[in-house]
Amino acid sequence: MSDVKVKICGLTQPDHVADAVAAGADYLGFNFFPKSPRYVDFETAATLMADVPEAVMNVALVVNASDEDLQALIDIAAPDILQLHGSESPERVAEIKARFGVPVMKAIGIAEASDLPQIDAYGAVADHLLIDAKPPKGSDRPGGNAVTFDWTLLAGRDISVPWLLAGGLVADNVGEAIARTGARQVDVSSGVERAPGIKDAGRVRAFIEAARV
Numbered sequence: 001m002s003d004v005k006v007k008i009c010g011l012t013q014p015d016h017v018a019d020a021v022a023a024g025a026d027y028l029g030f031n032f033f034p035k036s037p038r039y040v041d042f043e044t045a046a047t048l049m050a051d052v053p054e055a056v057m058n059v060a061l062v063v064n065a066s067d068e069d070l071q072a073l074i075d076i077a078a079p080d081i082l083q084l085h086g087s088e089s090p091e092r093v094a095e096i097k098a099r100f101g102v103p104v105m106k107a108i109g110i111a112e113a114s115d116l117p118q119i120d121a122y123g124a125v126a127d128h129l130l131i132d133a134k135p136p137k138g139s140d141r142p143g144g145n146a147v148t149f150d151w152t153l154l155a156g157r158d159i160s161v162p163w164l165l166a167g168g169l170v171a172d173n174v175g176e177a178i179a180r181t182g183a184r185q186v187d188v189s190s191g192v193e194r195a196p197g198i199k200d201a202g203r204v205r206a207f208i209e210a211a212r213v
Contacts, residue, residue, distance in 0.1 A: 004178060004211045007059065007164055008204060012191040012197050017048050019201040021056060025163075028056060029083065030119030030187070032062045032073065037196035038189065042076040049077055059083050059105065059161045070100060081105050083130065094125040103127040107166075109134035111150045116157075123160040130187055133167030146174070149181040172208040175213055186211050 008020040009029030018029055030045040031038040040048065049058045060079035062070065064086035073079065082100070084093060085107040097104045105128035108118050115134070133149040148168035155170055165183035170191040177183065190196070192203040 002212050003184070005164075006208050006211050007185070007187040008189075008192065008199070009059070009061065009166075009187055010036070010193075010197065011038055011048060011199065012038055012044075014048060015201075016199040017052065019199065019204055021053060023201070023205045024212075025204075025208065026056060026185075027059050027081075027187075028052060029059045029061055029187070030077070030079070031061045033061065033064070033085070042073050045079075046077040046130075049079070052128040057081055061085050064088060067099065070096065074100060074102060081128065083107060084126075085130075090121050090125045093122060097125065097127070105130055105164075106133050110153060110167075111152075113153060116153060119157070119159060123163075126161060128160065129161055130166055131163055132187075148177075151177055154181040154183075156179040156182070169207075171203065171210040174207060174211045177213065 005026040007027035007029055008025045010031050011017050011020060011028055019079055030040055030048065033039060052058055057080040060073055060077065061080045061083040081103045082096065083105040093104055093106050104126050106122045106126040107130040108122060109132055111134040119129065126173065133147040164185040164187045165177055165181055166187035169177055169188045174186055188207055191212060192199055192207050194200040
């Protein structure tokens, strides 16, 4: 079994959290973007995070959040990592990291080679990167769109900070994605659901097992 780490994102219910922990997830993601079917409020997330083992990281997904909202999120839910999934600039990422003292993960959308320079730009300021597929044109959600990208774009690339591969991953393709990109960490949301926002325990287990073959 490999040492690939797995993030299960978009958790909304206590049993989904328990299932992900039991299956061996390393990161749990909670989505604070109101347009997402996986949205939870700060108080709900605090309850969901309360019994998560210390070794499992709670990640808070936000989109272009204000300082006031970030402070409220930290005060109420105390996440281990802030995942910035909007159009935050490298300067804004650095500002958030310095202001709040919480590790920052920056999500980056990739569709073609011209998108790759942002990996270095954000890698210089973020603690982690999440390399995702760009959302389809017209989508009002920055992630969880079940879209993949050309994984060979990342093959052999030296990335300066820990990073997770995301975008359209499911149990049937995660092994190939890892082989093609060299990823040592992967993120899944819609790929382990039976309906938008509803995680399936069997799919969660199958995904984690497939990622670690």
